[in-house]
Amino acid sequence: MAYIAPAVMAGIGGLVTADRSLQIGALTTIGVTSALVAWMLGLWLRSRGVRKRWVTGPHRLVVVGMFGLAGIAFGLFAAWVTADLLGIMIPMDQLAWVDRVWIDFPLSGFIASTIVTWRWRDAIATNYSFKGEETK
Numbered sequence: 001m002a003y004i005a006p007a008v009m010a011g012i013g014g015l016v017t018a019d020r021s022l023q024i025g026a027l028t029t030i031g032v033t034s035a036l037v038a039w040m041l042g043l044w045l046r047s048r049g050v051r052k053r054w055v056t057g058p059h060r061l062v063v064v065g066m067f068g069l070a071g072i073a074f075g076l077f078a079a080w081v082t083a084d085l086l087g088i089m090i091p092m093d094q095l096a097w098v099d100r101v102w103i104d105f106p107l108s109g110f111i112a113s114t115i116v117t118w119r120w121r122d123a124i125a126t127n128y129s130f131k132g133e134e135t136k
Contacts, residue, residue, distance in 0.1 A: 001119070002038030002112040007031035009111075025100055033078065033108035037071055038116050045120045060121045064114050071113030075106030 010030045014022030049055045055063055079101040086098055 002042075002115040003031055003035040005115060006034040006108050006111045021097065021100065025097065025104055029097065029101055029104040030108045033075065033105050034112040037074060037109045037112040041067065041071075041113055041116045042120070045116070049120065050124065056124060060118070060125075063121060064117045067113045067117040068110050071109035071111075072106045073109075074113075075104075075109030076102075078109075079105040 007026045007030055010022055010026035014020070014024075014026055045055070082101050082105070083098055
């Protein structure tokens with residue numbers, strides 16, 4: 001879901017505005033970034049998230065907001081690394097899509113991290129609320 005939602009939203013926006021670069025970006029810079037953030041965050045939440053009180057304790061919106069900001073920060077860092085590395089290796093005038101990463105990466109990181117965290121917190125709340133019910 002964290003891959004599909006940003007890619008579909010961007011793809012629909014590209015179709016409505018007839019922006020070919022947005023349609024391509026939906027499947028590449030937007031979709032791949034979303035998938036990567038969702039995969040990394042999902043693995044971390046599954047392996048260590050339940051044991052961290054700062055993740056399971058506060059209200060869901062607080063945790064989702066924290067991870068949303070972390071997704072933006074990760075996206076900005078990835079955009080900076082991508083733009084700088086590609087700028088060193090390849091002349092920037094040949095890569096028009098590099099300008100898009102400054103918007104695509106942080107936005108995709110935000111959307112993916114909020115979706116994954118929201119769904120994970122919902123699953124945790126559901127699993128913990130029903131565990132004690134079975135023994136009654």
